[in-house]
Amino acid sequence: MAKAPKLLSGGNPQIAKGEGDGPVQAYIAAMPGWKSAIGGRIDAIVEREVPGVAKAIKWNSPLYGREGAGWFLSYHCFDKYLKLTFFRGQSLAPVPPVASKSGDTRYYHVHEHDFDPAQFADWVRQASLLPGEKL
Template identity: 60%
Template sequence: MSRDPNLLSGGNPQIPKGYGEEPIRAYIAATPGWKREVVQRLDALITDAVPDVRKAVKWNSPLYGAGEDGWFLSLHGFTRYVKVAFFRGTSLRPQPPVGSKTPETRYLHISESEPLDEAQFTDWVRQASRLPGERM
């Protein structure tokens, strides 16, 4: 008997840790409202840009990695936006718009009212996938 995942504050789904496509699909399915479509589209863009991308859910956030060395990006749902964290974001050109307390990390916040620039996002994903990953 399956039950719906809990939603954490901000509406981020609480998904058990796991590796591969299945936990990502569970995260997308449990994401509420307009954010589900955003997360689903982000996952598709990442998969298209980096065909051999590695996927996992840790700490209730999807993670994406290239090669064997760490993770280059994560997603997290908040009340008013989906946060994309580029772990080596200061190395991307141009840099994603939102700074972080972590020196190299940069964020992209995607809200319901502002459309995603898919070309810029895909370019950032390709750049990020070629950089050393974050170990987690």
């Protein structure tokens, strides 16, 4: 039987760096409690809105992007919320609610009962059309 991934600070799963759907699905499966269900919804929405989306795990966080165009979205588990990162968030309308110290990045903090899938899908559509982040 495979050993469950270690949960780091805030309950963030420690998943080996990797490209493709497999590592992202391992991350989602290892997310604690309600976060795993939201992670699955995030993944399904991104796949629906961006056919052929590129996926990876880097720095213990899932990344979503377009092949050759860079990454447009990432997320990370914290104790009480998921921190969704839109790398070109300042260019989205409406701008995601949480500011970042790095100029163009904006965050959307998702707590257990406040995920807005329609707004998230709209941001994903917009973000996927912008130049991505090279990480």
